[in-house]
Amino acid sequence: MSQVKVLGSGCPNCRRLTGLTEQALAELGRPEQVEKVTDYAQIAAYGVLATPALVVGERVVMAGRIPGLDSLKAALAEQLAPAA
Amino acid sequence: MSTIAAPAPSRVRLPLLAIVAVAAAIGFYFALGPFWDWALYRAVGLPRGTRWADAVHFFCFDTTKIAALLVSIIFVVRVLRSFLSVERTRALLGGRREGLGNVAAAGLGVATPFCSCSAVPAFIGFVAAGVPLGVTLSFLIASPMVNEIAVVLLYGLFGFRIAALYVGSGLVIAIVAGAILGRLRLERFVEPFVLQAAGQASTPGVPEPQPSWSERFELGREEVRSILGRIWPYLLAGIALGAAIHGWVPADFFARYAGPSNPLAVPFAVVLGVPLYSNAAGVLPLVEALHAKGLAMGTLLAFMMSVVALSLPEMVLLRRVLRPKLLAAFVAVVAGGILATGFLFNAVL
Numbered sequence: 001m002s003q004v005k006v007l008g009s010g011c012p013n014c015r016r017l018t019g020l021t022e023q024a025l026a027e028l029g030r031p032e033q034v035e036k037v038t039d040y041a042q043i044a045a046y047g048v049l050a051t052p053a054l055v056v057g058e059r060v061v062m063a064g065r066i067p068g069l070d071s072l073k074a075a076l077a078e079q080l081a082p083a084a
Numbered sequence: 085m086s087t088i089a090a091p092a093p094s095r096v097r098l099p100l101l102a103i104v105a106v107a108a109a110i111g112f113y114f115a116l117g118p119f120w121d122w123a124l125y126r127a128v129g130l131p132r133g134t135r136w137a138d139a140v141h142f143f144c145f146d147t148t149k150i151a152a153l154l155v156s157i158i159f160v161v162r163v164l165r166s167f168l169s170v171e172r173t174r175a176l177l178g179g180r181r182e183g184l185g186n187v188a189a190a191g192l193g194v195a196t197p198f199c200s201c202s203a204v205p206a207f208i209g210f211v212a213a214g215v216p217l218g219v220t221l222s223f224l225i226a227s228p229m230v231n232e233i234a235v236v237l238l239y240g241l242f243g244f245r246i247a248a249l250y251v252g253s254g255l256v257i258a259i260v261a262g263a264i265l266g267r268l269r270l271e272r273f274v275e276p277f278v279l280q281a282a283g284q285a286s287t288p289g290v291p292e293p294q295p296s297w298s299e300r301f302e303l304g305r306e307e308v309r310s311i312l313g314r315i316w317p318y319l320l321a322g323i324a325l326g327a328a329i330h331g332w333v334p335a336d337f338f339a340r341y342a343g344p345s346n347p348l349a350v351p352f353a354v355v356l357g358v359p360l361y362s363n364a365a366g367v368l369p370l371v372e373a374l375h376a377k378g379l380a381m382g383t384l385l386a387f388m389m390s391v392v393a394l395s396l397p398e399m400v401l402l403r404r405v406l407r408p409k410l411l412a413a414f415v416a417v418v419a420g421g422i423l424a425t426g427f428l429f430n431a432v433l
Contacts, residue, residue: 043205045284050205064170066306
């Protein structure tokens with residue numbers, strides 16, 4: 001199961017966050033894949049009220065916004081365990 | 085969470101920067117008209133008074149004016165809204181009764197940073213927190229209808245009175261429609277999966293964000309980038325269409341066919357607005373041009389409300405959580421409110 005998830009119904013904003021997250025992970029040199037969660041029941045289970053949301057290691061890192069690439073990289077680097 | 089790459093400006097520089105930025109924006113805004121007069125009619129030498137020259141002028145002037153308004157207002161509103169969040173709003177509305185709850189929900193719908201693409205998770209989350217159905221719907225109606233883009237553009241293009249009328253009637257529609265739908269006791273027409281999902285949802289959920297000032301400004305920048313990135317094609321198309329109407333449609337054309345005295349104009353405008361997927365930014369340049377050609381203001385406001393609050397994509401999203409009967413009631417009540425607004429303004433303006 002992937003560490004990094006993007007929650008969202010597939011709206012343009014969610015696709016943009018997915019793309020940005022993939023780019024951020026690549027630039028950080030991380031091996032993680034981004035998993036997309038589109039099922040509303042699952043999204044609700046995270047307690048998220050606004051999409052798109054970014055989940056790292058089952059923790060909701062941000063919701064309802066599309067961060068800049070730099071913010072996203074900083075957040076991912078902070079949340080992800082150091083690569084083995 | 086320290087997510088800013090560049091060093092944050094010091095405490096002294098931040099307010100100073102803000103004042104300079106505001107002054108520059110205001111100066112820029114008021115210099116636009118004289119600038120385009122000079123650039124197009126003097127420097128380029130377009131023949132003033134001809135159709136295409138006036139259309140080009142309308143296009144250039146409106147594009148820059150609306151872009152300046154949008155950038156500054158989206159930024160400021162997002163920074164102010166960062167003091168509120170959907171999580172906070174839900175906590176404020178949880179356990180409220182109908183009535184006052186509808187009023188609070190409509191007000192919070194305006195103030196909360198919220199994209200209607202989040203309507204489904206928000207709906208589930210509100211149900212999970214025990215927010216009554218009618219109160220939730222008041223929030224979901226007010227949020228897209230009375231949004232900052234619409235209000236600011238109305239103010240910039242038509243002045244304070246029209247903008248205030250729009251905000252006032254939008255709030256009344258959201259409050260009354262939510263209250264009526266709540267009274268109808270239609271809870272059994274919520275899709276069953278919502279209740280299951282709400283049962284499993286973690287209700288304190290995500291903690292309320294507590295951003296620092298530099299993070300609030302970062303949110304403002306993100307919002308400008310994200311909204312303009314999404315709406316610029318609609319904006320340009322709307323302005324181009326507006327420019328064409330401005331240049332080629334004879335003055336008073338619409339006054340003859342769709343003036344305040346024609347009772348069919350308002351319902352027609354509402355129906356026309358439903359399939360049009362756009363937003364306030366795309367519709368308003370069009371509204372401006374149509375108004376200049378004699379289309380009644382009430383009819384135009386009804387059209388605009390219908391485009392932003394009754395659009396087909398919004399219906400498709402709400403259909404995920406509302407069964408057809410409830411969705412039909414929702415559409416009927418909101419459409420009724422918009423119609424009443426259109427007729428009222430045509431009568432009094």
